[in-house]
Structures are given as C-alpha cells and as structure tokens.
Amino acid sequence: MEKSCYKLIMTSPTSYSIVVESKPSAIVSVFEQIQSKLVNNNFGKDDIFAVHLTLEEAFLNAVKHGNKMDPSKKIKVDYSIDADKIEISITDQGPGFQPEAVDDPRFGENLFKPGGRGLLLMNSYMDMVKFNEQGNSVSMVRYKEKPYLTKSLDQ
C-alpha cells in the first residue's frame, strides 16, 4: 500500500476554558498553557510579550479589584487561538466596575499615582478590549503581528 504524507493544517480555532483559584500566582500555569499554543501557532516574541502582559494585568485586576482577594472565589479564563489571532476572556465573581470611570493615568496628577495603569496597558497591547455590561468580564483579542515585508510595495 502506497504511503501518503499529510501535513495537518489547523484552520479552525481551538477553544479552552479554565477555572482557577483567585490568587495572583494562579496565572502562571494558565500563561504557560497559552504560551505553548501561541508558539505552536507561530506567534512571535512581540505577540507573546503582549499577551503575557495583558493576561497578567487583567488577571490581577480580577483577583484584587473583582474578587477583592477573596480566596473562596474563582476566576474563569476562556481562550481560543488560531493561526491569525488569540481571543481571551477573564471573568471574576465580583460585582463588576465601570471601565469609563477609571482615570487616565497619563495626565495631570494621575501620572504620579502608583496605580491605574493596567487597563491602559491592556488597551494598548490588544487590538480589542471589551467589558460585559456588569463589568466583571473582559474579552480581548490580539491579531498576530505580520512579518516585515522584504520587498517594497511598488516592486
């Protein structure tokens, strides 16, 4: 029987859902899982740095401001990764908040306040950041960084 060679190309996104303890260190293993899938899907260092940073910021917000450091509460992380993008949702069990009410840390006195930069970094490093109506769940999307063009467009 003639042997055939097939290269498996995954085109549809694969989704995952994890529920973890509401403590800052719980994000470490979640990121490790996500990182290996980003590498498998050929995401570059910039993408991985961006996802790592936003995941840390969003998760810490959920632990501290959402679940108020209550160890009996949980955090749900849903994510899907395909060849072009990663989508992540982080949901806590807190009452929620209004992201519009958060001061911009780049202006005036806020520049000298120690906190309030997590949301700005999430918005800067992801292509889409959206909160649910209650404000206890954030969904974020980042599209894969395209490689540098080696030829100019008019060639």
Added chain:
Amino acid sequence: MTKIQPNIGVEYAENATIVSFTDEKILEEKDINSLQESIMSVIEQTERINLILDFSNVRFLSSAVLGLLIRTSKRIYEHDGRLRLCNIDPKIYEIFKITRLTKTFDIYKNVESAIKDLSQAK
C-alpha cells in the same frame, strides 16, 4: 556587589548607589513588596542618595512594578536625592512610553551614562 535577598544587587560607585534587579521577571506581589522594602532600606541608608536602578537583567514586568518605581521616586525626592533608570530592554521601554513615564523618569542607556549625568548635575 552585595546581594540583598534574591531580588537586588547593590554596588557603590563614585557618587552613586547602583541597585540592579536580579530577577528576569518581576511580577508576583510578594516579590514587588520585598523589592520595595529592599530599595527603601537602601534609600534610608544614604543621605541625599543618587540612586541608579539598573534593569539589565529584567525582561518582563507588569504595571505593579511601575507603581513601585513611582513610590521609590517620591521617597528619593523627599530625601533630596536623585533617581536614574538605565539598561531598559526595548520591550519594557515601550511600556514606559505608553504610560508616559518616560516623561517622569530620567532614563539612560547604561550605568556609565547615568553616573556621568549625576556627576555633571548640580
């Protein structure tokens, strides 16, 4: 170089104290709290300190570290000291730019240029 905990190394040069972060990633709240204690104790030890924070080992940090840096700079200015940051990885420098902290911190390419600036400043 004196190592304080696993988090920082301290060196003394001409007119400056150089604190270098030894960890590649600074994330955990307990690490940040321990860093803060270590740095504050260095600041308290020297009158009108010229402090250089060396980031050459650091490849990743979160916004919680930016809070630590702001608290550190406030403490130094309260003591009439001066603060310089240096050897910041380009990806981390981007975080400083996004948050506009490049306008509040004096950032230098390396330890030598930070020392030079401190020796020239009045």
